[in-house]
Amino acid sequence: MQQAEDFRAESRALAAILEELPEAEFHRTTQFKDWTIDHVLGHLHLFNAAAEASLKGEEAFAAFIAPVLQDMHTGKSILECQFPWLNGLSGRALFQAWRQGAERCADAYATADPKGRLKWIGPDMSALSAITARQMETWAHGQEVFDLLGLQRQEQDRIRNIAHLGVATYGWSFANRGRDVPEPAPFVQLTGPSGAVWEWNEPQGGNFVKGSAVEFAQVVTQVRNAADTSLQVAGATAQKWMRIAQCFAGPPETPPGKGSRFTAKA
Structure with missing residues (x-):
């Protein structure tokens, strides 16, 4: 699927601006709900792995997502739910793990049947929709990283x-x-x-x-x-x-207030 390659390119675009980032910078706070760059990468890494598990079948996905859903049901935030799975992984080590995981996810979807139905936290979706959602989330969460670092992303037609x-x-x-x-x-x-x-x-x-x-x-x-x-x-x-407007799953979210999200001055 071309969309798998688009997801790969989106992930690499984000990775490129983090390649030389010092360890301490990963713990800087973004404009998104006070998440750090570290939190963003942990979130992307978890759900890239979930998407890869979904492609392996219903049982594999159920086993992978069960602990996350259990934490959600106890009232933990989506951010808090990623910490047990990450098991202390953070900073540059998390960056490397996320980057490698994104490549694996792209490889897995590149040869998948676009119309194949996959399990997800919400309704089932096609493999095409699943990998498009991964590109969308990588691009969207990547925006707060570009904003924080005062960088303009070189956008492409993907x-x-x-x-x-x-x-x-x-x-x-x-x-x-x-x-x-x-x-x-x-x-x-x-x-x-x-x-x-x-x-x-x-x-x-x-x-x-x-x-x-x-x-x-x-x-x-x-x-x-x-x-x-x-x-x-x-x-x-x-x-x-x-x-x-909200193109992602989950409960209704309030869009950012006027002027609250912007590219910081480098």
Whole structure:
């Protein structure tokens, strides 16, 4: 699957800015819920391994995820749930383990059946959706690392995978909050880093989202407030969507406040 190679490239882009990072820097706090870079890598490493286990079959995934789910059921946060599995792994040692694990995960999905159904914490999903979700999460959590280090990521057209996920989860963003899903879904027209233009849904003069694919991805992954982007958002439906857009699974999350997420000055 090309999406497996896109996930690999996303992981390598994040790894490249951490390659020479001193040990102490891994414990700096990001703008995301006070997570450190170490916390981010631990989270990505755990769920990359979970995705790899899922590809091995239902029993393998159930055995892998059982301790995590048990901790969740006792009220622990998603961050706290990763610590027993990591077993003290942190800093540069965690960085190396995450990087190697990401390569293994990419290798495993590269030859998988895209339509194969896989178990997950939430609903079952296709292998294609599973590895796209890994790219999305790597890109989204990578953003807080780029922001903290004062770096601009060199974006590529593989961002289309994340933008597509954002469009596909339009209904989920509302339903997950117990709201009726407004119809029709807005027309979405985005420009990729290469200048390519991508479109979703039927064109509608007063109901659309247009602009940068990167900025759209930032909004649907909740790494930026829509008001901090240059996206053109027309109509009440599109505006409601951009205020709550959430392309990832789990309970409803509140997008970052205006001006709260930004690239620090290097």
